[in-house]
Amino acid sequence: MTQQHSLSPLLKIAIDTAKLAGEEVMSFYRKRNFTAEMKADDSPVTSADLAANATIMAELKRLTPDIPIISEEVGALPLAERSQWQRYWLLDPIDGTGEFIIGSGDFAVNIALVENGWPVIGVIHAPDHHLTYYAEQGFGAFKDNGQSSKQIHVAHYDQSRPVKVAISRRQELGLMGQYLNTNFNFEYIALGSCSLKNCLIAEGGADCYLRIGPTGEWDTGASQCILEQAGGTIIDSEFQPLSYNERHSLMNPDFLSLGAGEFPWQEIIKPHRAEREL
Numbered sequence: 001m002t003q004q005h006s007l008s009p010l011l012k013i014a015i016d017t018a019k020l021a022g023e024e025v026m027s028f029y030r031k032r033n034f035t036a037e038m039k040a041d042d043s044p045v046t047s048a049d050l051a052a053n054a055t056i057m058a059e060l061k062r063l064t065p066d067i068p069i070i071s072e073e074v075g076a077l078p079l080a081e082r083s084q085w086q087r088y089w090l091l092d093p094i095d096g097t098g099e100f101i102i103g104s105g106d107f108a109v110n111i112a113l114v115e116n117g118w119p120v121i122g123v124i125h126a127p128d129h130h131l132t133y134y135a136e137q138g139f140g141a142f143k144d145n146g147q148s149s150k151q152i153h154v155a156h157y158d159q160s161r162p163v164k165v166a167i168s169r170r171q172e173l174g175l176m177g178q179y180l181n182t183n184f185n186f187e188y189i190a191l192g193s194c195s196l197k198n199c200l201i202a203e204g205g206a207d208c209y210l211r212i213g214p215t216g217e218w219d220t221g222a223s224q225c226i227l228e229q230a231g232g233t234i235i236d237s238e239f240q241p242l243s244y245n246e247r248h249s250l251m252n253p254d255f256l257s258l259g260a261g262e263f264p265w266q267e268i269i270k271p272h273r274a275e276r277e278l
Contacts, residue, residue, distance in 0.1 A: 005038040010064070010113055013138050014089075014123040017059045020107045021052040022127030025094060029128065036101055041214065044097045048071055052093035052109060060089050067113075070250070072218045079248045089246070092218040095124075096193025105129060105168070106192020112221030117244050122225030124195045135197045137227035141202050154231040154259035155204035162187040163268060166197035166206040166257075180209055184268050192210065198223035198257045202230035202272075209257040210269070217242075217250045232259045239266065 007015065028034040028048035036046045053073040060069055070076055071091040082088070086273055089111065094100055096107035105128035113121035120137040133152070135141035143152045155164075162185040165176065169190045180186060189206050191197050194215060200206045202223075220242060224234045236253045258265050 003089045005066045008121075008136055008139075011121050011123070013063050014111045014113065014121055015059070015134055017056055017063075018111050018123045019127075019132065020059060021093060021109045024048070024055045025049070025052050025100070025107075026127045029100060029103075031102070036097075043214075044101060045073065046077055046094070046097060046100065048100065049094045054090070056091055056093060056109070056111065064089070068267060069232075070218065070245070072216055075208060079245075080193050082147045082148035082245055085245065087113060087120075090114050090119070090218050090221040090244070092195070092222075093218070095195045095219060099192035104192050106169075106196055106209055108193050108195050109241055110195050110218060110222040112218075112225060114221060114244050117246060118243065119221045119225040122222035122229075124199055124222050124226060126196060127276060133202065133223075133226050135226040137225065137229065139229070141229035143199075143203055151205040152230050154201060154227075155207060156260055157262040157264075159227070161185075163208065164189055164206040166191055166200050166209040168192070168197075173175045175212060176210065179270055181268055181270060195223040198227050198234070201257055201259050202227045204259075207259040207263065208265075208269070211252075211255050211257070213254070215252045215255070217252060220252060220255065231261075232257065233261070234258070 003114055025048050034047045036044055039045050067089055068085055069089045073093055092110035094107050095110045099106040108124045108126040111123045112119045122135050124133040130146045140151050142149050164187045165182055167188050167190055197209045220234055226266040234257045236255050
C-alpha cells in the first residue's frame, strides 16, 4: 500500500484482515459457486459470508487474542457480559450480501474496533472494486485503490447544486418523499451496500443516505468511523447519536448518514414526520 502516513498496529491488522477476507469472498464470487439461504430475520446469508467470517475470526483471534469479537454471523453474548468490554471488534463479513448474490459487485467486508461504546477504527474493503476505505479516530479517513492512498472529506454545502442522496438500487424513491423537504432539489445516486453508501458520502460523492429498515450495529460501526473522520456523521431519525453495545439487541434504529454539518439538515430532512411513520 503506497501512502504518506503510518498505520497504527490495530488499524493495519484490520486492513490486512479485511483484505484477506476479501480474497476469500472473491474466490466464491468469481466462480459463482456458493450456496444461499434466508436467516430467521429474512436476510440472506451465503457460504461466502460464513467462509469470510471464519477467516476474520481466526485471524483476529490469532493477532489480538485479548480483544473479543461481535460478528453478524455469530450469536452475541448477553449484554451483562459484553457490556463489561472496554473494546471489541465488530464485524460484517459481507455487507451487501444481496448485491453479492446478484453479482453487482457492490459488497464489502466491514471491520470496526469499538472502544468505550464508540467506533474508533473502521475498515471497509470492497474487493470487486479494488477499494479500501479506512479511518482511525483523530487521524482522518482515507481511500486506497491498491496503488495509492488519499485522504477523503465530505462535500461542502453548495446551494446552487442538488443535494445528492445515496439510495439502494431497489429502493422506492416514493418512500424518500416522506422524509425529504421538496423545497430542496435532490439527485439520487444508486449504490449497493450500506457501508459503501456511507463511504460515498465520506469521499464527497453523495451528501446523505436515509436508511429506513432493519440493520445491525455491524452495518454501521466501520463506516461511522470513516464518515465521522471525513467530516460527516450518522444519527438516528430523531437526530440523536447511534449507540453501540448498550442494548440487549444489536439492531439499529432507522438512521441518517449525513455529510458536512454546514448543510441545513433539519430543514432538508423531516425527522418528526419520520418518527411518526417509522
